[in-house]
Amino acid sequence: MTNPHHPTDADPSPTDGTPNPAEGRRMPPRRTDGPDTPPAAADGAPTPLGPPAPDHETDTGGAGGNPNPAEGRPTAPHRPAGLDAHLVVDRGAFSLDIELTAAPGDVLALLGPNGAGKTTALRALAGLVPLTAGHLRLDGTPLERTPPESRPVGVVFQDYLLFPHLSALDNVAFGPRCHGASKSEARAQATEWLTRMGLADHTGAKPRRLSGGQAQRVALARALATSPRLLLLDEPLAALDARTRLEIRAQLRRHLNEFEAVAVLVTHDPLDAMVLADRLVVVEHGRIVQHGTPTDIARRPRTDYIAQLVGLNLYRGHAEGHTVRLDSGPSITTTEALSGPAFVAFPPSAVNLFRERPAGAGARNLWRCEVGGLETHGDQIRADLTGELPLAADLTTVAAAELDLRPGAPVWATVKATQTHAYPA
Numbered sequence: 001m002t003n004p005h006h007p008t009d010a011d012p013s014p015t016d017g018t019p020n021p022a023e024g025r026r027m028p029p030r031r032t033d034g035p036d037t038p039p040a041a042a043d044g045a046p047t048p049l050g051p052p053a054p055d056h057e058t059d060t061g062g063a064g065g066n067p068n069p070a071e072g073r074p075t076a077p078h079r080p081a082g083l084d085a086h087l088v089v090d091r092g093a094f095s096l097d098i099e100l101t102a103a104p105g106d107v108l109a110l111l112g113p114n115g116a117g118k119t120t121a122l123r124a125l126a127g128l129v130p131l132t133a134g135h136l137r138l139d140g141t142p143l144e145r146t147p148p149e150s151r152p153v154g155v156v157f158q159d160y161l162l163f164p165h166l167s168a169l170d171n172v173a174f175g176p177r178c179h180g181a182s183k184s185e186a187r188a189q190a191t192e193w194l195t196r197m198g199l200a201d202h203t204g205a206k207p208r209r210l211s212g213g214q215a216q217r218v219a220l221a222r223a224l225a226t227s228p229r230l231l232l233l234d235e236p237l238a239a240l241d242a243r244t245r246l247e248i249r250a251q252l253r254r255h256l257n258e259f260e261a262v263a264v265l266v267t268h269d270p271l272d273a274m275v276l277a278d279r280l281v282v283v284e285h286g287r288i289v290q291h292g293t294p295t296d297i298a299r300r301p302r303t304d305y306i307a308q309l310v311g312l313n314l315y316r317g318h319a320e321g322h323t324v325r326l327d328s329g330p331s332i333t334t335t336e337a338l339s340g341p342a343f344v345a346f347p348p349s350a351v352n353l354f355r356e357r358p359a360g361a362g363a364r365n366l367w368r369c370e371v372g373g374l375e376t377h378g379d380q381i382r383a384d385l386t387g388e389l390p391l392a393a394d395l396t397t398v399a400a401a402e403l404d405l406r407p408g409a410p411v412w413a414t415v416k417a418t419q420t421h422a423y424p425a
């Protein structure tokens, strides 16, 4: 479980990383740099975040609660469970402005291209970047002014940031220990978490002796051991090789399913997002461009980035019945009949290529194109076509050889109307 302690101004513990004789444990040094730097532990590793100090934030939502005329006594203020955030962060040339809400048990994935603002959003939730405006409430409690170490937040950093000098057990026990558990209680909790993670045989191992997948699970156990109300995962599988990733992705999904509070993960990988999250929030240029279930997003992408992510050709135009006239000129015949601004999408595998104009195109769409480039894509060749309609087409290596495809070659591309999907823009 991730919960090393970070001293606050109210914390009288030593600030030089030396053992605290009063408590018999080593405290991390106090940081003097800005809030945008993760707090560091004694060994320089950023300090994972922990639950709130017991007396820290108080609920301001109800100012003492509303009187209930029926009973003549005040009721508890309404405290919506889960995450309610409007994150506004100004960083000079870059600004983030996104709203996130999630119920307990939800797993949200923030997905987006480099520089979109995903990490900034995660760090704002953790309290490592201050909000310029907006709000952040967790289970109804405002957290904007709560320091990172006092937020009920657990973080799994991309490279895990385990304390190298501590065993897996002590890495996990560190969180509960910093929140007042006795050494034996903290170790018992850590043992339980490591056992749940399938690491009962590795409790004594130092991080350098753990595989990538094991280290990831120790980091997750450390994040969960203090029962956070918000779990943040920054590219949780990025440091793993492809084989381990497959296995750990499935395990992480299981652990997230069992986690009863809100989890937010940041990823570049659409597969991680689709497997791990209930809802995707796609961020571009610091703004949400689309959100929804993985299926919604995959079926109805609304930006080029998302279309590429889910492997679709995407066009925007104006629909009249079964024809969508594209803003760029040509038309696409679709099975759906629509009226007004519309998107049309189809997968590269739906495209058939011919060197000669095919006879009797019938209900197929037909465009004259040119091969712009070719690349291997899994066991297929992906042809990028330019010309009347820019598109990506997938074909087998045998078909590519038979067509003698090479950059600059003219080709005819067809797509059946039944393989397109049109929806309102």
Ligand SMILES: Nc1ncnc2c1ncn2[C@@H]1O[C@H](COP(=O)(O)OP(=O)(O)OP(=O)(O)O)[C@@H](O)[C@H]1O
Binding pocket: 036, 091, 092, 094, 112, 113, 114, 115, 116, 117, 118, 119, 120, 121, 268
């Ligand atoms: N400390 C900082 N000060 C000022 N600007 C920053 C700082 N850190 C990041 N930025 C800028 O904020 C923007 C968003 O960065 P951020 O790291 O949040 O994006 P990201 O979506 O996580 O990208 P990536 O996927 O590459 O990690 C970028 O333009 C980046 O240059």
